[in-house]
Amino acid sequence: MTSARPKIDFDAKIPNNVDLASDRKLQRALERWQPNFLDWWGDMGPAVDTKDVYLRTAVDVGRDGWAHFDHVPMNEYRWGVFLSEHDPDRKIAFGEHKGEPVWQEVPGEYRADLQRLIVIQGDTEPASVEQQRFLGATAPSLYDMRNLFQVNVEEGRHLWAMVYLLHAYFGRAGREEADQLLARNSGSDDSPRILGAFNEETPDWLSFYMFTYFTDRDGKYQLGTLKESGFDPLSRTCEFMLKEEAHHMFVGTTGIDRVVARTAELMNEHDSEEVAGAGGIPLDMIQKYINFHYTVSLDLFGNESSTNAANYFTAGLKGRWQEERRKDDHVLTDDAGAVDAVRDGKITSTEVPALLALNQDLRSEYMGDCSNGLKRWNRILEKHGIDARLYLPHVGFNRQVGAFAGQRISPEGKMIPEAEWTANEGDWLPTDVDKTHVRGLMHPVLEPGKIASWIAPPSNGINDKPVDFEYVHFN
């Protein structure tokens, strides 16, 4: 087509390392998709009106390129397309194609499966932007507001990354799926996001930190398995996304650090666990938020025993966490694994072929990782001389997916009758009263260097800037 359409200067507008300037197929697809993305960002992206924000933009994958800081008007953010460095010798590390060179094109046999995996991952990225749309209005500091927007633009870039794959490798069907990623919306009745957790609202900043700690961490593990994929472009895309994801989890980890620290301060100040009246978030409320976000995120790993996961593994589409560091045959056809089960009213486990146990395998890795945060937060409590401790509830607690779905299990891991559940639910999961309290604390603090009452200030600023740096400018 040689229409007189104004040419987009792709390299300037869209930083990339995929040679966009000479790829007609991508250009045509993006020419159509990019305006729709900007419309979506306008409608569903951050609702706070700002002049510019101190953001990191990836302009290259190298050490200097991927973290380029500047004050940028949000709607001029340059969402780029980046794949990590190409390794020409890379081989498929697992499954029935183990040892074969990785695929640079989508094998037709696996088109449908790969497309599905990419669409599911891609759907979560804009979903979280939608979930966090109104948070900017109640940011506890400019530093936090900036972090929120950083997470948002990067989730937007992750959407771009998935759309790039759909556009570049999946033809017309891929373009249609890319359009659908903008058409579904978090919490929508007509066309909700694909995964349940991404249709829950993120109504307050405690939820935001919990989300970035627990739910983004699920993203980390999903990306980690896709990074192992035999489909090389997917692998390279995910590897680069993981770098950004680390920052999102940093926002969550340190955010909860600071909430816990502030709560501890207030407890000491008032010599009481009851810090709500003093504008803080009581420890047991923090625990309830942990209970909720952790368990909702556990559900994202799917059924303990999964033939889909087995098929993806055997086909070489999706590996295990740290696949190449594992000491087994990477084929798993002769191995067995144990998965959680509930039998005769008891929590137990069942032996299944290892291939079927891959979801549980990934979830276990995730659970181990999550516990690091708890250690951290408990150290903060310890430092403040407080005896109470935060913990992760039992894996069977409050689950909607998998072996424990429909079971009543206490945070300690006891099977309990319905009546006991009902009597204690309010002690274990956030109640309306809790939510109202937390939401009531959410007042914007827009003065540089100032911080809300319920959270401690950060120990460092961003990119060596001071904490009181003007991270956000307003109109």
Add this chain to the structure above:
Amino acid sequence: MTVLDDAPAAAQAPEAVPQVDFDTDPAQYRHWRFEIDGETAWVYLDVAEDGGLVPGYELKLNSYDLGVDIELYDLTQRLRFEHPEVRSVVLTSGKDSNFCAGANIRMLAQSSHPWKVNFCKFTNETRNGIEDMTANSGQTWVAALNGTAAGGGYEMALACETILLVNDRSSAVALPEVPLLGVLPGTGGLTRVTDKRHVRKDRADIFATKSEGFQGPKAVEWKLVDETVSRKQWDSTVRARAAEAAEGSSRPTDATGVSLPPLRREITDDAITYPHVRCELDRDARTATITVLGPEPGTVPESLDRICALGADFWPLAMTRELDDLILRLRTNELEIGTWLVRTQGSIEGALAFERVIAEHSGSDWLVNEIRHYFKRTLKRLDVTSRTLIALIEPGSCFAGALLELALACDRQYMLEGIFEDADEEQEPAQIVLTASNFGAFPMGNGLTRLQSRFYGDDDTVTELHGRTDERMTGAQAEEAGLVTDAPDDIDWEDEIRILLEERASLSPDALTGMEANHRFVGPETMETRIFGRLTAWQNWIFIRPNASGSEGALRRYGTGRKADFDKQRV
């Protein structure tokens, strides 16, 4: 039926499937001979016992295998093209004792499943072709059963217009497959007894379970044959019936035949090349790319005389013979090539010029008529081919009229919208053209045109398309008109096709065969679709069941002196 002298122990061992060649001519026939006597061709089945196509069996009692049928097919083609003077054909046996015992049992018992299926398909096509000769070529077939016709032997007779059976108190017609072999009379027998000869279903049931069949008088009474004749009257009666059959033939009296010389063909490991048809095999991708080369513009003959003079070099005939041969070869010899990509290359103007000549003369000239029906039958071969068929319509192609039928016969059609931007040569965007040919000249086995089948239940669309004959349609227009599946442009083309083919290659070959056959034959059942659908599907199911081909099954136990040991469950 040939009696087996010992148990076919090696029957299920994987044998090397021989490469089958369909080339032959009367001088090479081992199993047939024919004599032309005025308007009548006398065709004698005289099978050489030691002339089996593959080792392992003897063709006793005039039983046949694929090799025998390849000669029969060749013979029908020669009668059509080389002998315009022939108006009736008498099919009889060259043996004293019997007419034909049907397909050789030992051969069936030792054959792989694909071999059996291909064998049945090809023999079915030839039987249908014989009926087509009677119906459309002015060459009416008379079966003169001068001895017992059992199983496939009687099925061969059923393909003829008239059946005479000698009344000698021993010769009979029979379909002994069910009682003796535990399989079906699968070469149209079951179907033709009811659908063509209108035998009552309870009688058909008795007939098909009575291994010895019926002799003349009862066979006449039950309409299994038309007439039974004593030995004394035999020759004169057959002669009289042949003369009657010749009456009213559309064949000319003064025409010269067109000889069918051996095909020019070059075969390498990954290509089969003819002057007008090319085929490239990609064994890794398991695809065959078939390219039909259209006629050059300006080469269209200006007169019928010229067409006759060109004979087998006349492009439509030459191309059809090559395509026919290619289909048979790929089908029989390249079982793992699961997808055929159908392309054409040439000038649309040229294709349309030939269309006009064919349209102008096919009603009046025997040869042009013959060529049209030959192309029709070749398209039907495609229709019943158990391969995924995908038409690729690209710049430089000539899918117009009759050649467009090739695309319409495919399971899907992909047409490039616009041109390939980085092509070396200047290109015109691909176009397709509907002509009158697409509206009745080449009916499918279901009696519908490929357009009617495509738009089944939507006659308005077919009518509307009829109004668009001779229009040059681009990819987008053809997609809009529903004539192609998709019209990707240059940017998408390669990926779409590659992914489609790889995806297809990953699906179950069996499920694809079943699915494609179901989609291709929509709507009404005809005797032909019943034979290729119902009868063949049942037969192929029975073939893989232990009750037939298991080591204790009827097919394997036949002739061993031991009874089949059936699994008694009705499924």
